[in-house]
Amino acid sequence: MVFDDAFFCTKKQIEKLPKVLSRLTIDKKVCFTKKEFCYFFYFGKIRFSVKGDRKEKKRLYSSLIVYIGVCIYIIGVSIKLAVSYKKKPIYWLKEAVKLLFVVYMLLVVSVTLFPIYAYNIVSLEGLKYSVNIIPLVSILKSIEQIGIAYDGDALFMSSLIIRNVGGNILLFMPLGVLAPIIWHQYKNLSSMLFLGMLLSIFIEGIQFFEILSGSSIRAVDVDDVICNVFGAMLGYFVYAAIFKLANRFQIKALQKLNRGDPMLTENKEKAGC
DSSP states (O other): OBOTTTSOOOGGGGGGOOHHHHTSEEEEEEEEOSSOEEEEEEETTEEEEEETTHHHHHHHHHHHHHHHHHHHHHHHHHHHHHHHTTTSOOOHHHHHHHHHHHHHHHHHHHHHTOSOOOOSOOOSTTHHHHEEOSTTHHHHHHHHTTTTHHHHOHHHHHHHHHHHHHHHHHHHHHHHHHHHHHOGGGGSHHHHHHHHHHHHHHHHHHHHHHHHTTOSSBOEEHHHHHHHHHHHHHHHHHHHHHHHHHHHTTOHHHHHHHHSOHHHHHHHHHHHO
């Protein structure tokens, strides 16, 4: 979870900060430069920071990660297919799904991990307010604050909860759809949930080390893992529903995609005849 983009404004808008900032305890540490500024404030015991140009930098990092990653993947796959196409026919639909999965994973990495904040300063102080290991506590506390926090602005508080919970669920739904198509071992729900949990814990683990290094804009929350796994489960149900309909209505393209090798499928059909 990243807080620095929650409230963003430019130097020229410093006098027109969002009303919500006036409801928070503002830190005295304010520094300005020609191109950017740092503004620190608190919500409860959580320290937030807003830094000019950081939003643009994050978008740049995200775009570069996706573009470079996709280019490397396409070059690698092209070489592999060029070498092996005579031995085995190319299943273009399956390759398209694999490319889609690579783009999805690059987007997940760019959204959740980059830019990586590391200050080479081991800080245990941030763990008090940035780490939650008790399931559902942070979500329930947020729900309790509806109608109380932000001067009783229930709509704003509800939107924050929906953005956080819903975002974490939606983030892993494509994983539940795409992984079973590409790998047969994830056609089982339990294996799919294990993959989702493993990936989510990996992301939270990287963010945990960022907090240890002194980052004040990351948070590690077990509720994020729960929402991620739930999202992967919903994605798996979408996958199962799509291919169940494909089998019912005899959509051969989707049936072959789910089985993997189209040539193997055709051989089985001929053998059955």
